[in-house]
Amino acid sequence: MGIEVAVEGLTKSFGTQTIWRDVTLTLPAGEVTVLLGPSGTGKTVFLKSLIGLIKPEDGTVRVDGVDMVNDPDRRVFRARKRFGLMFQDGAMFGSLNLYDNIAFPLREHTRKTEREIRRIVLEKMDTVGLAGEEKKVPGQISGGMRKRAGLARALVMDPEIILCDEPDSGLDPVRTAHLSQLLIDVNARIDATMLIVTHNIEIASTVPDNIGMLYRRDLVAFGPRETVIASEDPVIAQFLRGSPEGPIGMSEEKDAALLAEEAARAANRPRPVARPIEIPAQLRPSPGEPERSGEIRHAARVDALLPSLPHAAAEAIRRGRVATAEAAAVAAAAQQAAAQRAASASQPAPQPETHPAPQPPPLPPEFRPPGETP
Numbered sequence: 001m002g003i004e005v006a007v008e009g010l011t012k013s014f015g016t017q018t019i020w021r022d023v024t025l026t027l028p029a030g031e032v033t034v035l036l037g038p039s040g041t042g043k044t045v046f047l048k049s050l051i052g053l054i055k056p057e058d059g060t061v062r063v064d065g066v067d068m069v070n071d072p073d074r075r076v077f078r079a080r081k082r083f084g085l086m087f088q089d090g091a092m093f094g095s096l097n098l099y100d101n102i103a104f105p106l107r108e109h110t111r112k113t114e115r116e117i118r119r120i121v122l123e124k125m126d127t128v129g130l131a132g133e134e135k136k137v138p139g140q141i142s143g144g145m146r147k148r149a150g151l152a153r154a155l156v157m158d159p160e161i162i163l164c165d166e167p168d169s170g171l172d173p174v175r176t177a178h179l180s181q182l183l184i185d186v187n188a189r190i191d192a193t194m195l196i197v198t199h200n201i202e203i204a205s206t207v208p209d210n211i212g213m214l215y216r217r218d219l220v221a222f223g224p225r226e227t228v229i230a231s232e233d234p235v236i237a238q239f240l241r242g243s244p245e246g247p248i249g250m251s252e253e254k255d256a257a258l259l260a261e262e263a264a265r266a267a268n269r270p271r272p273v274a275r276p277i278e279i280p281a282q283l284r285p286s287p288g289e290p291e292r293s294g295e296i297r298h299a300a301r302v303d304a305l306l307p308s309l310p311h312a313a314a315e316a317i318r319r320g321r322v323a324t325a326e327a328a329a330v331a332a333a334a335q336q337a338a339a340q341r342a343a344s345a346s347q348p349a350p351q352p353e354t355h356p357a358p359q360p361p362p363l364p365p366e367f368r369p370p371g372e373t374p
């Protein structure tokens with residue numbers, strides 16, 4: 001089970017350069033959170049601050065009673081073992097094969113026997129789809145495999161919190177989609193609290209329970225994925241659309257002259273037709289994986305927020321949930337059909353059978369379309 005990470009009033013500078021100030025957020029236990037932000041806004045610095053590798057000047061990061069910013073090194077070092085870290089480049093030792101790279105934290109930080117280490121390493125390599133690749137060295141494998149090896153290494157110490165720094169960097173869209181699914185499956189299996197730093201809008205809109213965004217030295221958004229995607233804030237909307245138009249410029253922020261020029265250009269264009277907000281379905285665990293308990297807790301929090309949201313956002317959340325439930329029903333039907341095919345292939349005389357169509361989970365009353373009864 002994952003544990004909560006509570007960040008309060010965190011401020012970090014290097015010399016005269018303020019990276020971010022007064023950042024307050026909570027990574028809810030067992031949920032997946034994505035941290036977005038233009039390049040150079042200090043996302044990696046934030047990850048390093050959570051594990052006490054970088055010390056902010058102000059604020060606290062509390063992990064089960066330990067303050068990773070202000071407590072003595074001994075306590076911070078012990079608490080750091082509860083984190084699993086997946087670095088951008090995989091951070092593999094080039095001279096060690098994958099097995100030894102993944103075994104490294106166990107040999108370094110535990111007194112486990114080689115037999116126990118072998119069991120754990122092979123299990124984690126299997127989890128990330130690298131079974132049989134133990135002897136390869138990092139130079140012999142693709143970027144996607146290196147990422148998965150990095151994830152396997154992050155998992156060997158049974159972390160309660162997993163931090164992933166740009167897990168998708170350098171990956172093609174198909175491998176990024178596989179990695180997204182893998183992260184969701186890992187979350188379903190071990191219920192760890194996860195924080196993923198990424199620029200990838202597809203990951204941000206379909207993977208996490210929560211989204212945070214850093215911009216101009218502030219945390220400008222933090223909340224459930226649905227409410228952030230439905231936000232009308234121009235910075236968030238521009239980032240999620242990946243559009244050059246808006247307050248975010250080439251060097252993080254645009255100057256006033258450029259913004260005024262853009263506004264004048266926009267005023268001369270016909271107004272675009274307002275489109276309804278769309279909240280994509282969230283990825284679900286693969287068939288055979290457990291349900292994510294983080295997802296259930298997250299849904300309850302979103303329910304509590306609904307009455308305070310603008311009508312359009314609440315409606316978009318309702319449609320998003322219907323889409324997620326429909327996607328789940330389609331996946332369940334496909335799984336059932338595959339199981340039927342497998343069963344009939346092994347039977348000499350298949351019997352025709354009828355099955356009721358899978359039902360999506362019931363929606364809470366405020367999500368039901370008008371006139372629909374449960």
Ligand SMILES: Nc1ncnc2c1ncn2[C@@H]1O[C@H](COP(=O)(O)OP(=O)(O)OP(=O)(O)O)[C@@H](O)[C@H]1O
Nearest residue numbers: 014019037038039040041042043044045046166199
């Ligand atoms: N140890 C350090 N000493 C001085 N400045 C640093 C240090 N580490 C990071 N910085 C500065 O902090 C700023 C934020 O860096 P960081 O790598 O956290 O940004 P980021 O949001 O992760 O960027 P990207 O999305 O491009 O990876 C940069 O200006 C960087 O130069």
